[in-house]
Amino acid sequence: MVKRISxxxxxxxxxxxxxxxxxxNADGSAIFSFGETIxxxxxYGPRQLHPQHMQDPSSGILRVNYDLLSFSVSDRKRPxxxxxSREISKxxxxxxxxxxxxxxxxxxxVDVQIYIIQADAGTxxxxxxxxxxxxxxxxxxxxxxxxxFAIGKIDKDLIVxxxxxxxxxxxxxxxxxxxxxxxxxxENYTLLQLDGKMQPELVKKSLDMADKACEEIYEIQxxxxxxxxxxxxxx
Ligand code: CDP
Numbered sequence: 001m002v003k004r005i006s007x008x009x010x011x012x013x014x015x016x017x018x019x020x021x022x023x024x025n026a027d028g029s030a031i032f033s034f035g036e037t038i039x040x041x042x043x044y045g046p047r048q049l050h051p052q053h054m055q056d057p058s059s060g061i062l063r064v065n066y067d068l069l070s071f072s073v074s075d076r077k078r079p080x081x082x083x084x085s086r087e088i089s090k091x092x093x094x095x096x097x098x099x100x101x102x103x104x105x106x107x108x109x110v111d112v113q114i115y116i117i118q119a120d121a122g123t124x125x126x127x128x129x130x131x132x133x134x135x136x137x138x139x140x141x142x143x144x145x146x147x148x149f150a151i152g153k154i155d156k157d158l159i160v161x162x163x164x165x166x167x168x169x170x171x172x173x174x175x176x177x178x179x180x181x182x183x184x185x186x187e188n189y190t191l192l193q194l195d196g197k198m199q200p201e202l203v204k205k206s207l208d209m210a211d212k213a214c215e216e217i218y219e220i221q222x223x224x225x226x227x228x229x230x231x232x233x234x235x
Contacts (some may be wrong), residue, residue: 002157005057005165011209013149013161013216018129018224020137028138030224034149034161036120041130043138044094044219045228046108059220060102064093066114066127073119085230088124095181095191096130096147101141110140121164125179128191133221138188147217148181151206153198158206178206184221 002010014035023029026042033039049055068077092114102110112135114127125148132146152162153176154169167177172187176196182189189207198206 001134002154002159004159008111010035010157011160011210011212013213016220018220020224020228028134030130030133032126034122035124035163036118037126039114039119039123039126039130040117041112041114041134041151043112043134045110046102049107055107055123057106060105060110062093062097062100062110064089066092066111068116068119072116091193092124092128096131096146098190099143099183100148101143118190120149121162121167124192128181129221133225136225145184145218145221146181147184148191148213149213149217151178151209152176158209160209180210180221182210187224219232
């Protein structure tokens with residue numbers, strides 16, 4: 001059995017917290033954490049898209065912006081977009097798009113802003129979880145929630161929800177980071193982004209492990225959303 005520094009079992013996620021309605025001025029917002037990794041997401045829209053030539057008369061457009069805050073990492077992160085933040089914004093957009101139905105809102109944009117307050121690996125997946133809840137909170141028509149986490153590997157053992165220490169583990173076959181996003185209650189994946197090496201049979205096993213992990217994440221997301229519905233009805 002694989003031994004993890006944190007004492008977690010191979011298939012054990014870090015402690016999760018989730019809260020909806022954390023930014024009153026946004027149309028929808030949420031905060032989601034995996035252990036020391038904390039992501040906050042705010043949704044604005046649907047609102048008219050400018051410049052006009054970017055508008056789609058047949059549908060609304062989903063636009064995602066992800067970034068790390070300067071103080072979220074141990075070395076101060078230089079403010080402003082980077083190649084990494086552009087890539088993560090793009091894959092997050094692709095991970096969320098399949099469940100978002102904004103065809104009834106032509107010429108508009110739904111802006112999703114994701115900021116990482118504290119980073120300890122798995123920031124794109126925590127961001128996707130927060131954004132998915134924030135979109136639901138904003139009342140954007142959705143076919144389901146997206147639940148996401150990353151699988152890693154210690155030698156030949158798969159581990160769920162890698163922290164930074166585990167992600168940096170480079171002995172044996174080198175570091176492996178396999179972020180996965182799944183549509184709740186389905187077998188449909190919206191993100192599979194393997195960084196490192198993994199044998200085909202381990203990819204299959206990773207997807208099996210993702211079933212349980214995504215189900216656990218989904219439960220946390222659902223109860224955070226229910227809390228706001230059952231609360232004072234405030235958005
Ligand atoms: O965060 P995620 O695992 O989705 O993406 P990554 O690019 O694989 O980054 C892994 C981790 O490296 C982040 O979660 C941060 O903890 C750390 N990192 C950092 O310390 N400074 C950066 N400029 C970027 C990432």
